[in-house]
Amino acid sequence: MPRTTDGDGTPVPQRLLAAATRLFAEQGYDRTSVQEIVEAAGVTKGALYHYFGSKDDLLHEVYARVLRLQQERLDTFAGADEPVEKRLRDAAADVVVTTIENLDDAMIFFRSMHHLSPEKNKQVRAERRRYHERFRALIEEGQKAGVFSTATPADLIVDYHFGSVHHLSTWYRPDGPLSPQEVADHLADLLLRALRP
């Protein structure tokens, strides 16, 4: 029997990543010791450094996972065969839902970027920029088509919307009055209303 699945059925690297995600979100990156992570995952440091090069590496993996997921989803919505208003609305609402469904990831993402090594930070920023540009293209398309107001630069609109998405991890509580979908609908509405010509 391989050690990789000792304890429960989940492979060790994934257990480590899950434990790290939760702890980073709860206590912050610097306040979480490697010892805590390995204990939460039911292994030891040997295991962690067998699969990951450093604590920093672990954080980077969290980022990579989130970025991959969001990019995929945006591609799906942006590339759909629908009018641009609907594509933007769906994409804007979806990113809200997935963010709420992974609030830990979101918390880490916006709070711990600066803990990444400069090199990895740059990499994540580049990936992030690609995402933003894809989103901005949608808005510009609508502006050119005349269905969105051109009063505000598309760039700023993107930061505007992602500001509110970013902020979700600060105020949203699963036991609050609004479901993820309701919040998403509201935020997407606000965006589209702000964009009315």
Next chain:
Amino acid sequence: MPRTTDGDGTPVPQRLLAAATRLFAEQGYDRTSVQEIVEAAGVTKGALYHYFGSKDDLLHEVYARVLRLQQERLDTFAGADEPVEKRLRDAAADVVVTTIENLDDAMIFFRSMHHLSPEKNKQVRAERRRYHERFRALIEEGQKAGVFSTATPADLIVDYHFGSVHHLSTWYRPDGPLSPQEVADHLADLLLRALRP
């Protein structure tokens, strides 16, 4: 000659606070050592612990200063003798300008809350809530008067706007194409456009 003004004319506590603010914003709270702070302020640990109870205390002072400033400004704009649309617009734009003018403070505010002791964290949150409620009252007033749409709960509108304000420290660069006032005008416009009935 009191030591309090050795070096330059600024009193030591303020020099310490200024150095801490800059360093916390640049490197984050946990990555900034007390030694670095006192060196940047041109004093020693003895001085710091003479004026502040702990490193945590220093961070708390940064928060207190920001909160006091913002609350004062909001009170001014919200209490003016103007129609509610103008009061909201002015308040929304002003918080953007002052945030940009104190980007270091904003960065610390949203990134380092969780580094405060639970007790101080609670205190800051309570203060923050008061601020939000004052802002929300403005929106509700406009909704009741029929000049703002009631499609979205006022609560969510507040988080929506402050999401974009919060986000400023992530993307705004003083050497970018937009002046603080221009950004403020755009963001206030977006808010009011989203609120059109």
Next chain:
DNA sequence: CGGTACAGACTAACCAGTCGGTATGTGTAA
């Protein structure tokens, strides 16, 4: 003379990463 305003050496604790060691599976050749 007593209080304020520091200076700076010191301590106790913690922590990321290392490294030598062990157990289990796998391919291969006699």
Next chain:
DNA sequence: TTACACATACCGACTGGTTAGTCTGTACCG
């Protein structure tokens, strides 16, 4: 089929470095 080599998957004690906060001492002021 067995025996041995080798790789993978860990274990956990240890190290070197760092850090917040303390404490004793000192200089100046009223």
